[in-house]
Amino acid sequence: MSSTFTIAAAILLFFALLVSPSSSSACNKQDEKALLAFKNSFLYTSLKWSPSTDCCTWDFVGCDNTTGRVTSLYFENNNIHPESIFLNGSIPSATGDLSSLETLRFRGITSLNGPIPPQLSKLKKLQSLEIYVTQVSGPVPSFLSELTSLKELKLGYNKLSGTIPPSLGSLAHLADIGLFGNQLTGTIPASLFGGLNPKSSLVSLVLSHNKLTGSIPRSLADVRVSSLYLQNNNLDGDASFLFGRSKFLTQVSLANNNLAFDLDKVEFPLGLLFIDISHNKIYGSIPAQIVELPNLSYIDVSSNRLCGKIPSGGKFVQLPAENYEHNKCLCGTPLPPCK
Numbered sequence: 001m002s003s004t005f006t007i008a009a010a011i012l013l014f015f016a017l018l019v020s021p022s023s024s025s026a027c028n029k030q031d032e033k034a035l036l037a038f039k040n041s042f043l044y045t046s047l048k049w050s051p052s053t054d055c056c057t058w059d060f061v062g063c064d065n066t067t068g069r070v071t072s073l074y075f076e077n078n079n080i081h082p083e084s085i086f087l088n089g090s091i092p093s094a095t096g097d098l099s100s101l102e103t104l105r106f107r108g109i110t111s112l113n114g115p116i117p118p119q120l121s122k123l124k125k126l127q128s129l130e131i132y133v134t135q136v137s138g139p140v141p142s143f144l145s146e147l148t149s150l151k152e153l154k155l156g157y158n159k160l161s162g163t164i165p166p167s168l169g170s171l172a173h174l175a176d177i178g179l180f181g182n183q184l185t186g187t188i189p190a191s192l193f194g195g196l197n198p199k200s201s202l203v204s205l206v207l208s209h210n211k212l213t214g215s216i217p218r219s220l221a222d223v224r225v226s227s228l229y230l231q232n233n234n235l236d237g238d239a240s241f242l243f244g245r246s247k248f249l250t251q252v253s254l255a256n257n258n259l260a261f262d263l264d265k266v267e268f269p270l271g272l273l274f275i276d277i278s279h280n281k282i283y284g285s286i287p288a289q290i291v292e293l294p295n296l297s298y299i300d301v302s303s304n305r306l307c308g309k310i311p312s313g314g315k316f317v318q319l320p321a322e323n324y325e326h327n328k329c330l331c332g333t334p335l336p337p338c339k
């Protein structure tokens with residue numbers, strides 16, 4: 001009798017322990033399994049993740065504490081801790097099993113290499129994918145267009161090569177694309193931001209320091225681009241359609257390309273803060289309208305084929321001569337007077 005009671009009590013205690021929530025943030029078991037597979041896939045790693053503790057308390061892991069689901073993985077080596085995180089190997093395929101992941105960031109993890117794995121396409125809740133300053137190589141995969149919740153894709157300063165997949169333009173929420181500092185070739189797809197919903201979203205596109213060719217797609221005039229950095233590529237043709245008094249452009253660099261258009265015909269957006277169009281083949285003169293821009297704090301038009309008097313007065317800030325030098329016949333302060 002008493003032994004039956006003891007066994008029953010033991011069974012009850014067992015189940016009580018099994019279901020007793022040590023806290024509401026107890027990590028989801030499938031997510032814990034995926035995180036351990038993530039850790040174990042590296043040849044060498046500084047991760048101290050151990051199954052003896054709740055995975056929601058592990059370094060670099062973020063959970064939704066009401067569900068215990070892992071929602072973010074955020075690894076960052078910065079100037080203060082330059083080499084504290086090692087993930088020697090490639091992005092683990094097990095990352096794709098963290099099905100509630102919304103944020104995935106690797107910043108300054110120079111031990112990370114290899115291609116972006118296709119399993120990432122399973123992350124239907126992923127809103128932010130950032131791989132910044134790593135050794136990750138291979139293409140910008142077209143399967144990223146299967147990440148239907150994606151809002152920002154930042155893959156700057158890696159070893160990515162190949163072309164920009166046109167399919168990225170089908171993503172309804174992707175308004176922030178940064179693929180700068182890679183070895184990307186080919187043209188900028190006209191489809192980019194084509195599926196954006198709502199159309200009123202402000203768009204940021206940063207493709208600087210690659211090997212992109214061809215002209216800037218005119219379709220960019222159909223979306224509300226606020227930041228556009230395309231410097232240090234081999235782009236040619238017209239870019240005047242990006243401008244216009246009521247456009248949303250605040251920061252733009254088109255420097256170090258082969259762009260050729262008439263600047264006379266351009267009206268600058270009223271909210272413009274920063275513009276660098278240096279080292280191109282731009283002709284005409286600097287529009288007088290530039291003195292009306294209340295917030296413009298930087299302009300560089302050097303090394304083009306511009307002529308005429310540099311506008312002065314109004315709100316126009318005085319910048320050094322080097323921001324205007326090496327043109328065909330620009331003149332007036334801060335360059336020598338016009339003849």
Ligand SMILES: *[C@@H]1O[C@H](CO)[C@@H](O)[C@H](O)[C@H]1NC(C)=O
Nearest residue numbers: 023025054056057063064065
């Ligand atoms: C979730 O729980 C973890 C571990 O208890 C805690 O560190 C974290 O701050 C919590 N997050 C939120 C958003 O409450």
Ligand SMILES: *[C@@H]1O[C@H](CO)[C@@H](O)[C@H](O)[C@H]1NC(C)=O
Nearest residue numbers: 043044086087088110111112
């Ligand atoms: C891990 O990567 C770092 C940085 O690339 C490197 O210095 C270290 O030697 C690597 N460790 C192993 C065991 O491969």
Ligand SMILES: *[C@@H]1O[C@H](CO)[C@@H](O)[C@H](O)[C@H]1NC(C)=O
Nearest residue numbers: 269270271272293294295296
């Ligand atoms: C200039 O900047 C101010 C302060 O950020 C802002 O309120 C204002 O709308 C800007 N002007 C234009 C024309 O965008």
